[in-house]
Amino acid sequence: MTYPDVFQGFGVGDAKKWSTPTLVEYAPKPLDSNDVDIEIEYCGICSSDLHTIKGEWGQLRRDDLVVGHEIVGTVVAVGPKVSSLVVGQRVGVGAQNLACLNCNRCQDNNEHYCITKNVSTYNKKFPNHDYFSQGGYASHHRCHEYFAFPIPDEIESKYAAPLLCGGLTVYSPLKRSGCGLNTTIGVIGIGGLGHMAIMLAKAMGAEVYAFSRSSAKKDEAIKMGADHFIATGESENWNQELTDKFDMILNCASYISGITLNSYLSILKVDKFFVNVGLPCAGDVYEFSPFTTISNAAGIKSSKLGSRKEVLELFELCAKHNIKPWIEEIPINGKNLSNALIRLDKGDVRYRFVLTNFKQFFSS
Amino acid sequence: MTYPDVFQGFGVGDAKKWSTPTLVEYAPKPLDSNDVDIEIEYCGICSSDLHTIKGEWGQLRRDDLVVGHEIVGTVVAVGPKVSSLVVGQRVGVGAQNLACLNCNRCQDNNEHYCITKNVSTYNKKFPNHDYFSQGGYASHHRCHEYFAFPIPDEIESKYAAPLLCGGLTVYSPLKRSGCGLNTTIGVIGIGGLGHMAIMLAKAMGAEVYAFSRSSAKKDEAIKMGADHFIATGESENWNQELTDKFDMILNCASYISGITLNSYLSILKVDKFFVNVGLPCAGDVYEFSPFTTISNAAGIKSSKLGSRKEVLELFELCAKHNIKPWIEEIPINGKNLSNALIRLDKGDVRYRFVLTNFKQFFSS
Known part of the structure; x- marks a missing residue:
């Protein structure tokens, strides 16, 4: 059996074997009337993928769990009530499916x-089906049309992929x-x-400071657009002038x-925030002192992903300013994927892996 | 010597003797051109006063430190450049002097x-004088006109006093x-x-929930205007329906x-905050988990006092809605002040002490 009855992908069933996803076949989720099917062409590799298959964010809910939520591909089928997309359209899907x-x-x-x-793109149960979601290291993806975003012509697919989770999240x-x-x-x-x-x-017009522990990425951060670079590990009083x-x-x-939270909080303007988007391990906490933040009413908060409206704005911004994530393309196959995950786990990526060559691999 | 050369007040020089302030005489700060002198009539007793004289917020900077920063009185003299106030006017001074x-x-x-x-009303050095500020448990107070606020006729002085720090802070x-x-x-x-x-x-139009550990203050909280009362110590799952x-x-x-911070963070709407205004001891911290707040982008922050603009708005709001803090009046003298501080230290106050009878005491 082949698509539309069966999807193929690289799955993990045991967190101990996270570095060796294997080729699996699985049934797509039952079709809902607003669902579209996407033939995948690119998929970014996000740290969330790694946290999930390593079991750091909870249990793997399938023995063939396929991760990946920076998906770009072409609509190949639409459910009976789909009104916003047509077959043949290029779309992206991020970390949310419903x-x-x-x-x-x-x-x-x-x-x-x-x-x-709320259903995440992988490892989450759909409320109306006995089915746990499957992500984008795969031949196809099926999801509600609201979470499949048309991509402007100006943005190449390989650059659109990392925008769908990582880009939106920031x-x-x-x-x-x-x-x-x-x-x-x-x-x-960085x-x-x-x-x-x-x-x-x-691109939005701000003056940008990049903070890193060492100066190793200084030149690259400046090249990305940072106006200033602070190596926090190389000076004790790096916050004094800020x-x-x-x-x-x-x-x-x-x-x-x-992260020396108090140093960062001390350099905020009044009523402003230190916002977390990079997620640590589940039990890790910051120590927040009401006393040390009363001089500027500073705060700490979290943020997760973004809305469809913000995805579309983000695409516009990137098209207008020709913003291209710094990527390394990885033709998808078992060996390459394994290597990429191991390198990501070591932090050996500058700055995003994007899986490519899906059609060649899955149709062969 | 008497005013204007000497002010009288109740001072503390040793944190161990916080509960027995003694009557002291001291020179006012040197007059700056925008300063006004106020003859004090009322002064609220704020927890900050207690923290300060107990040495919990750092060193006592004078051996005759007079605290108190919810001051109401009458302008009795103005510096040569004062333009916003005239002698005879009723004003309030809060926790800031410059x-x-x-x-x-x-x-x-x-x-x-x-x-x-930034100079606090007491225990802080003025930048242009070798002088540490002195508060309102005193006969007179001298400060910059910007920090002396005209009080609308509708508000009685004894009710205006607690608004100047406590009221503004919230x-x-x-x-x-x-x-x-x-x-x-x-x-x-509560x-x-x-x-x-x-x-x-x-009064601002919100639906209000009061949270307390026990039900002891329930009836009073409802009388103050709370629509709902939650005794967090009496039910483990008090946050579930919220x-x-x-x-x-x-x-x-x-x-x-x-404070079970995570329970409170869990009941906020998206992008909203848990705001600290009650200050704990200097070293106390909250544990903030980025992971548990990603479901609503909740945050925690601090806030301190407020602006002159906000004081004037607050007075308008209280005048319009006839808002009266719940106070217990304490005629000022050594014994009464000592008793009030000891009771405040035990939490035995519902809900604000206001020192009164200043003229009678200091002119006798």
Whole structure:
């Protein structure tokens, strides 16, 4: 059997074997009337994929779990009620596959925080089916049309892929913080998320500071668009000259231990925030002192993904400013995927892997 | 010697003797051209006073330190450049005595977060004088006219006093959070700050939840204007029915150990905040988990005091809605003051002590 009855992908069933996904076949989720089927052509590799298959964010819910949520491909079939997309259209899918689209949050462009029917692109049960979602290291993907976004012609597919999770994850808090002309934004962690945050904040008009522990990525951060680079591990008092400077500090690092939170909080303007988007391991916490933040009413918060509205804005911004994530293309096959995951686990990626050659691989 | 050369007040020089302030005489700060002299008639007793004289917020900077920063009195003299006040006018002074009034923060109605010349009403050095500020348990007070606020006729002095620190401290974050019609506000800790927060949030149009550890203050919280009362110590799952309910949760409690932060964060709407105004001891911290707040992008922040603009708005609001803090009047003298401080230290106050009878005491 082949598509539409069976999808193929690279699955993991045991967190101990996360570095060797194997080729699997599985039934797509039952078709709902607003679903579209996408033949996948590209898929970014996000740190979330790695956290999930390593079991760091909870249990693997399938023994053939396919991750990947930076999907670009072509619509090859549409459900009977689909109205926004047609067969042949190029679309992207990010980290969300379903929301109720009716609640206050959904109605307020916060469908990514929908409580009742929020389904992530992989490893999450659909409310109306006995089926756990499957991601984009695969031949095809099926999801609700609302979560499949048309991509402007100006953006090449391989550059669109990393925008769908990583790009959106940093764009949404940048936008919501008021990032723009006459604002100053700090970006901590020059990795998959951070490098896009620098480019986007710069394109939005902000003055951008990149923060990293060492100077190793200084030249590259400047090339991405950072106006300033601070190596926090190379000077004890790196924050002293920066008081009252920042409209937001976006923490893209996926660790907590190296982050001197109080130093970052001390350099925010009044009523501004240190925003976490890089997720640490589940139990890790920051220590927040009410006392040390009363001089500027600073705060700490989290942000997750973004809305459809923000995806479309992000695409427009990237098309207008010709923003291209820094990627390394990986033709998909078992060996290449395994190598890429192992390298990502070591931090050996500058700055995003994008899986390619899906058609050649899955149709052969 | 008497006023204007000498002020009288109740001072503390040794944190171990915080409960027995003694009558002292001291020189006023040297007169600056925008200073006014106020003959004090009322002064609220704020928890900050207690923290300060107990040495919990750092060193006592004078051996005759007079605290008190909820001052109401009459202008009795004005410096040569004073333009906003005249002799005979009734004014209030809160917890701030000076700011530069020129920096970005000052220009943006954030003079309470001024970095360069921020002088608290007591125990803080003036930048231009070798003088540490002295508060309102005293016969007179001298400060810059910007920090002496005209009080509307509708508000009795004894009710105006607690608004000047406590009231402003809760009004500012309520206002900045958008508190009003169709919003829901949570208030933790039904004490000096909390009881005013309930009244103010209600007057601003919000639906108000009061949170306390036990039901002891339930009837009074409802009388203050709370629509709902939650005794968090009497049910393990008190937060379960409150998901996605709150536009802000204002923490007026001055402890951290009893606060289940994650439970409060879980009931905020998207992109909303848990705001601390009740200050704990200097070293106390909250544990903030980026992971547990990604379902609603919740955050935690601090807030301190408020701006002159907000004081004047607060007075208008209280005049319009006839808001009266719940006070117990304490005629000022050594014995009464000592008893009041000891009772405040035990939490035995419902809900604000206001010192009275200043003229009778200091002119006798």
